[in-house]
Amino acid sequence: MSDNLIPKIRGALDTLRPAERKVAQTVLADLDFAIHASIGALAIRANVSEPSVTRFCRAIGCEGLRQFKVQLAHSLAVGVPYQTVTIDKDDDAATLVHKVCDSISAALHDVRERTDPAALDAAAGLIAGARRVCCIGVGSGSGVVAQDAFLRFLRLDIAATAHSDGHLQRLASGMLDANDVLFAISLSGRSPEVNDSVRIAKQRGARIIALTQAGTPLGWDADVPLLLPPSSAATPYSPGVSRLMQLAVIDMLAIAVALRQEPGVLEKARRAKAEVERTQVPGRS
Numbered sequence: 001m002s003d004n005l006i007p008k009i010r011g012a013l014d015t016l017r018p019a020e021r022k023v024a025q026t027v028l029a030d031l032d033f034a035i036h037a038s039i040g041a042l043a044i045r046a047n048v049s050e051p052s053v054t055r056f057c058r059a060i061g062c063e064g065l066r067q068f069k070v071q072l073a074h075s076l077a078v079g080v081p082y083q084t085v086t087i088d089k090d091d092d093a094a095t096l097v098h099k100v101c102d103s104i105s106a107a108l109h110d111v112r113e114r115t116d117p118a119a120l121d122a123a124a125g126l127i128a129g130a131r132r133v134c135c136i137g138v139g140s141g142s143g144v145v146a147q148d149a150f151l152r153f154l155r156l157d158i159a160a161t162a163h164s165d166g167h168l169q170r171l172a173s174g175m176l177d178a179n180d181v182l183f184a185i186s187l188s189g190r191s192p193e194v195n196d197s198v199r200i201a202k203q204r205g206a207r208i209i210a211l212t213q214a215g216t217p218l219g220w221d222a223d224v225p226l227l228l229p230p231s232s233a234a235t236p237y238s239p240g241v242s243r244l245m246q247l248a249v250i251d252m253l254a255i256a257v258a259l260r261q262e263p264g265v266l267e268k269a270r271r272a273k274a275e276v277e278r279t280q281v282p283g284r285s
Helices: 005-012 018-029 031-036 039-046 050-059 065-078 093-114 117-129 139-154 166-174 192-203 217-221 242-258 263-279
Strands: 133-136 160-163 181-185 207-213 224-228
Touching: 005 018, 005 065, 018 031, 018 039, 018 050, 031 065, 031 224, 039 050, 050 065, 093 224, 093 242, 117 181, 117 207, 117 224, 117 242, 133 139, 133 166, 133 192, 139 160, 139 181, 139 242, 160 166, 166 192, 181 192, 192 207, 192 217, 207 217, 207 242, 217 224, 224 242
Parallel strands: 133 160, 133 181, 181 207, 207 224
Antiparallel strands: none
16 A cells, blocks of 8 residues: 555545545545544545445555554655656756646645635634734744744734744743734644744643644644645755745735724735835835
8 A cells, every 4th residue: 555645545536436535535625634533523524424434445445444544644744745746857947847837836726725714714813813923933944934924914013923943932932821822833743842832832821823734743732723735855856835835825814814904904004014115225125
């Protein structure tokens, strides 16, 4: 059996029986739920019988639900590639343009299909109603995305901060309380600094929003998980689409928050933006 179970399920959709296909679609729509669900819960969500769940597991090469859940958890842990193209060292520039754009398009399509509108709405409600929002992430990927989230919220007159240093993350998390939100960003969901900060913030009563992959400790610990498709390992010849996926969700979230804002707040943000533009030197961004 393939180590990567998710592509195998997707590839089998057209050959599965109708009830089995319903189970497959339910699994692909919420991988985190599928890992933890009982056979009864999975059958209810898919609107099929429990024997249909068992037949689905066998159809994709597993003896039963237990083996299926173990294999699915392994697939998520190692990172199932969402990239659908392979870039070769000998590709010319024209081929490179097409392959990179195709990879980005496929990744953003996956984000669109897998983003839970209810989770996005819940996250926007928490941020709009928070006294302050602390954004955290580590490294050149999630750390940069946390800074972008901070700037987007700041422009909406939300008291936001961002930290990429582990020590400062823990310190800031310890200052939060039940009126605050910690927005934790980690693609792997296994960053020690981020996960420890989440633990501290939860002890202080803060609400946790996580931008991460399904089936990760960070996603499990969050009050509102915003789940991304699993990523493949980056190489010099692979398109770096993971940050674009994160930024796409940040855009969705910031706009959802803006839609909840009072007109006076939005006008205040517009005036602030106009002042910044007024002081900019022509020709510089």
